[in-house]
Amino acid sequence: METKINLYGASGHCKVIVDILLSNKTTVGKIIDDNPKLATILNFEVQKKEAFVFEAHSNWIISIGNNKVRKMLSHQLQLNFVVAVHSKAVVSPFTTIGEGTVIMAGVIINPDVAIGKHCIINTGAVLEHDCIIHDFAHISPSVALAGGVIVGEGSHIGIGASIIQGVKIGKWATIGAGAVVLKDIPDYAVVVGNPGRILKYNKENE
Numbered sequence: 001m002e003t004k005i006n007l008y009g010a011s012g013h014c015k016v017i018v019d020i021l022l023s024n025k026t027t028v029g030k031i032i033d034d035n036p037k038l039a040t041i042l043n044f045e046v047q048k049k050e051a052f053v054f055e056a057h058s059n060w061i062i063s064i065g066n067n068k069v070r071k072m073l074s075h076q077l078q079l080n081f082v083v084a085v086h087s088k089a090v091v092s093p094f095t096t097i098g099e100g101t102v103i104m105a106g107v108i109i110n111p112d113v114a115i116g117k118h119c120i121i122n123t124g125a126v127l128e129h130d131c132i133i134h135d136f137a138h139i140s141p142s143v144a145l146a147g148g149v150i151v152g153e154g155s156h157i158g159i160g161a162s163i164i165q166g167v168k169i170g171k172w173a174t175i176g177a178g179a180v181v182l183k184d185i186p187d188y189a190v191v192v193g194n195p196g197r198i199l200k201y202n203k204e205n206e
Contacts, residue, residue: 008077012065018042026084031046031063060082062100067137081118083102092109101121108126110129113128116134120137128146131150135153150168155174160178173190174189174202176196182195
């Protein structure tokens with residue numbers, strides 16, 4: 001039977017997920033959005049949620065880049081969430097990947113990596129052996145995680161950041177673009193620079 005995957009959220013992030021699906025010759029189903037700003041995404045029609053009827057047992061990915069919004073919607077929507085991995089990603093067969101997670105082109109994931117639900121592993125990121133990525137995290141393009149790094153729930157690792165082996169990033173933290181992280185980072189911390197230093201803290205509203 002033909003596999004068809006529907007997408008919730010019509011934005012730039014949605015475009016990349018459409019590209020992932022097409023790379024695997026997977027059929028793009030419906031694309032819906034609460035308040036569509038575009039009529040089409042890569043020639044696929046965008047429909048408004050209020051006019052949409054969800055089909056039982058349909059497959060979905062939340063195609064929204066905001067970690068908090070993905071968490072909220074994943075709890076609100078009782079849908080069958082699936083994984084999408086670009087055909088040009090290199091993913092060890094000894095990796096575990098949670099529902100709703102997407103893995104972009106050029107990603108390299110080595111053995112015994114565990115990735116949670118509704119995560120984004122973005123273009124060209126490298127996750128070395130034994131990393132743990134908790135639910136709703138976003139690993140941005142060209143990030144390098146050395147072996148045994150732990151990324152907490154909802155944390156965002158900015159583009160080009162590097163984290164040395166064994167470091168633990170707390171939940172809902174933000175690691176700035178290009179930061180080099182050499183030691184553990186607490187929950188909600190915002191980290192910048194080389195070496196990484198705590199600039200401030202996000203609000204503890206999760």
